[in-house]
Amino acid sequence: MAAIEYRPGSEADFDRLYRDERGKLLQTIRAIVGEDAEDCVQDAFVEAFRNWRSYRPEAPASAWLHRIAINRAISMRRRQKLRSATEMVRRLGRPEAQPDPGQMATSFDLARALRRLPPRQAAVIVLRHLHGYSNRDIGVALGVPERTVASRLGAAKVKLLIELGPESSRASVPEPSLRHIPLMADSRAGQE
Amino acid sequence: MADDLDRWLTSQLQHNLPVEIEPPRGVPRYREPRSAGWRGQLLTLRLAPRFAGIFLGILGAVVLAGGATAAVHVLTSPAHPSPSTHHSAGGAGCTVGPACFGPSPVPPTQGGGTRVSPSPKQGHGPATSSPSASTVTGGSGNRQGPPSTPPAQGGMGKSIGAGKANPGGKGSAKAHGTGAGIPAP
Secondary structure, X not given: OOOOOOOOXXXXXXXXXXXXXXXXXXXXXXXXXXXXXXXXXXXHHHHHHHOHHHXXXXXXXXXXXXXXXXXXXXXXXXXXXXXXXXHHHHHOOOOOOOOOHHHHHOOOOHHHHHHXXXXXXXXXXXXXXXXXXXXXXXXHHHOOOHHHHHHHHHHHHHHHHHHHHHHHHHOOOOHXXXXXXXXXXXXXXXXX | OHHHHHHHHHXXXXXXXXXXXXXXXXXXXXXXXXXXXXXXXXXXXXXXXXXXXXXXHHHHHXXXXXXXXXXXXXXXXXXXXXXXXXXXXXXXOOOOXXXXXXXXXXXXXXXXXXXXXXXXXXXXXXXXXXXOOOOOOOOOOOEEOXXXXXXXXXXXXXXXXXXXXXXOOOOOEEEEEEEEOOXXX
């Protein structure tokens, strides 16, 4: 994670932070909440702006922002679940809508599989494999020790491959992948 | 092999979560003017109609509840029996003999037997306490007994009676009486 200097309280620096980090943040949050990511990221920036004066540059600003945004995303995911449960109750008794054939053709969707993971595990996967953060940086972003990051990463990969299941075999996933995942998942990570 | 998986994951993530190239449109939300809190909204009277509605609603509910309680109370309270339980000490004058001699213990003695009554009846009848169902109970009047031996010094008394009306009527009677009583046996 490149440490770029941002002065806490400086509005110009916050604008720069917004321009630099918004894209990355959007990618991470999209893996957790899907289409609501834009809203979630905007909310996170509003909250960050409100606390910009109290930001301490001990941790990189990007990690600080990620922590705020991931917490927002977790809340939003909860709301989404509630909403979907309500939808399901409303649809009770009605014929189920047929899936769109076009959508079925492109059903192999890693993003969708990520959204089925616990939010923090999805975030770890994206931060590590998309943004290239080290475990240490991820630990700073999530506010957890490095060891926890490693175990979450392992657990997330296992779950992801299980989620992808038959779809992963259609794609060119390396065959013996599951055996080579470092299974450091402790019980806490599994229960997330 | 684990590297294979990592590479595969990275490529799939790049494919499924593309970077948004186009710059954000419009003003970022954190730059938008903050909406005033509820106090501010109240001060600018944006919330006033809502608050007024809530207040009127609560007021209406209280009034309705009070009315309902009163109605229930009226409907469920036991009806009073017709015979008047008149509290009026109907009549004036002395009924107890010894007190009739000498000056009356009641200071504002006034004779004349005037009677103020809202009832259409205004009688000078005996000061009996009749269990009448009349609208006015407790009539009073002058009472003059037969000549006493020795002749009774007319005691004077004042009697204030309040009659309890039977349903449908109410009244109060106030009587001043002067009577020449007979000493009690």
